[in-house]
Amino acid sequence: MPIISDKKLQDKIKWSPHPGQQEVLNSKSRDKIISAGVRWGKSALCGYEVLKHLLSDNQRIWIVSLNYDLAKKVFDYVVDFAGRWDRRLLKGVSNRIPQYFRIPEFNSWVECKSAENPSSLMGEELNLAVIDEASRMKPEIWERYIMARLASRRGKSFAISTPFGKNWFYRRWLEEKENSGAFHFTSKDNPYFPQEEWERARLKLPEQIFKQEYEAKFLDDAASVFRGVREIATALFLDARPGHFYCMGVDLGRVEDFSVITVIDQTTNSVVYWDRFNKIDYPFQKQRILAVSQRYNNARITLDSTAIGTPIRQDLEYSGAFVDDMQFSLKSKKLLIEKLSVYIEQKYIRIPTIEVLLDELESFGYNLSLSGNIIYSAPSGLHDDCVWSLALACWNLEQDILSPEKITSSFFEEFKKPPPNLTRFHYE
Numbered sequence: 001m002p003i004i005s006d007k008k009l010q011d012k013i014k015w016s017p018h019p020g021q022q023e024v025l026n027s028k029s030r031d032k033i034i035s036a037g038v039r040w041g042k043s044a045l046c047g048y049e050v051l052k053h054l055l056s057d058n059q060r061i062w063i064v065s066l067n068y069d070l071a072k073k074v075f076d077y078v079v080d081f082a083g084r085w086d087r088r089l090l091k092g093v094s095n096r097i098p099q100y101f102r103i104p105e106f107n108s109w110v111e112c113k114s115a116e117n118p119s120s121l122m123g124e125e126l127n128l129a130v131i132d133e134a135s136r137m138k139p140e141i142w143e144r145y146i147m148a149r150l151a152s153r154r155g156k157s158f159a160i161s162t163p164f165g166k167n168w169f170y171r172r173w174l175e176e177k178e179n180s181g182a183f184h185f186t187s188k189d190n191p192y193f194p195q196e197e198w199e200r201a202r203l204k205l206p207e208q209i210f211k212q213e214y215e216a217k218f219l220d221d222a223a224s225v226f227r228g229v230r231e232i233a234t235a236l237f238l239d240a241r242p243g244h245f246y247c248m249g250v251d252l253g254r255v256e257d258f259s260v261i262t263v264i265d266q267t268t269n270s271v272v273y274w275d276r277f278n279k280i281d282y283p284f285q286k287q288r289i290l291a292v293s294q295r296y297n298n299a300r301i302t303l304d305s306t307a308i309g310t311p312i313r314q315d316l317e318y319s320g321a322f323v324d325d326m327q328f329s330l331k332s333k334k335l336l337i338e339k340l341s342v343y344i345e346q347k348y349i350r351i352p353t354i355e356v357l358l359d360e361l362e363s364f365g366y367n368l369s370l371s372g373n374i375i376y377s378a379p380s381g382l383h384d385d386c387v388w389s390l391a392l393a394c395w396n397l398e399q400d401i402l403s404p405e406k407i408t409s410s411f412f413e414e415f416k417k418p419p420p421n422l423t424r425f426h427y428e
Contacts, residue, residue, distance in 0.1 A: 047077025249392030
């Protein structure tokens with residue numbers, strides 16, 4: 001049990017909970033699920049709760065997030081508050097990964113954990129677990145690992161997050177409503193949140209993202225950037241047709257990632273060729289990319305030219321390929337994904353039924369940076385190479401060259417026929 005009163009601790013560290021935070025602190029529920037908008041004060045609240053436990057005897061605490069950098073958000077509050085209480089405590093802090101903080105006087109410690117490394121989430125008995133960005137984690141992180149660690153000491157948990165669709169975090173939130181352990185707050189429920197920031201975000205962000213990140217609403221399908229993915233999975237793999245223009249997107253893999261090639265027929269806006277491979281030397285990758293481009297009437301290549309992509313682009317151009325390089329950045333990724341999202345939702349493109357591609361598109365999501373920027377990526381531990389290749393291939397499309405109504409099964413039957421003798425088409 002805590003040996004220091006809340007009033008004494010808060011006065012000493014010069015931190016006062018706002019009304020929503022106080023509501024959570026007043027709850028007697030063992031497990032607390034907090035769905036709250038950005039900058040509501042989730043990290044500060046949990047930092048305070050961790051310190052309160054640390055200043056008690058024999059406490060074992062984890063801060064778990066998607067990775068060690070994200071776990072550090074709560075950890076930094078713990079260290080800051082501890083320094084305000086007694087700077088001598090800070091000699092027990094280590095910022096080396098995994099970050100930890102030990103207070104020998106009380107035989108208590110807190111350690112940061114990463115959900116990317118589930119094998120590290122074993123073996124300990126815990127008094128408290130803070131699960132940050134909980135909605136973005138796989139359900140087994142809680143079900144198989146953390147919950148078991150809390151059992152023998154009847155430990156408490158704080159699961160904090162903005163929503164991410166109606167996933168396991170939503171189901172846990174509904175369960176804990178029965179025990180008065182579920183809380184919902186918008187960003188504006190923090191009295192210190194600037195009103196102008198609310199309005200700026202409302203005008204700047206897509207409606208679904210604003211509702212989820214600032215209003216903390218649980219939305220159907222809101223976790224997905226791409227909607228109606230399986231409705232466009234009607235394309236066929238086809239060889240090149242004379243006189244057709246083709247565009248090609250190439251996402252280059254690094255180490256364990258995959259390289260993916262996607263070719264789209266600009267006459268039909270349909271994916272006609274797709275390949276995915278890894279652990280192949282770059283010289284051979286260049287040969288494969290060039291061969292596919294030549295096969296599809298010297299298809300124009302849009303290539304991820306970040307890092308190793310630049311020399312590969314140069315070599316392809318020396319070989320006669322037409323290459324547009326795309327330097328990946330927050331801005332360029334945002335433009336690529338938002339164009340692809342519109343094309344999928346409006347059914348301007350068609351893709352074949354490739355399960356790995358469909359799975360990546362359906363699981364692809366986003367995070368919101370501390371500055372309010374959208375960062376698109378796959379969930380932790382999953383791949384997104386197929387998504388980026390398709391987005392790069394779509395970059396040079398000019399919207400619905402062939403409207404969805406004209407793309408029928410009879411249209412594709414025509415393209416099943418073997419093409420006549422192909423002649424190479426060159427861009428002038």
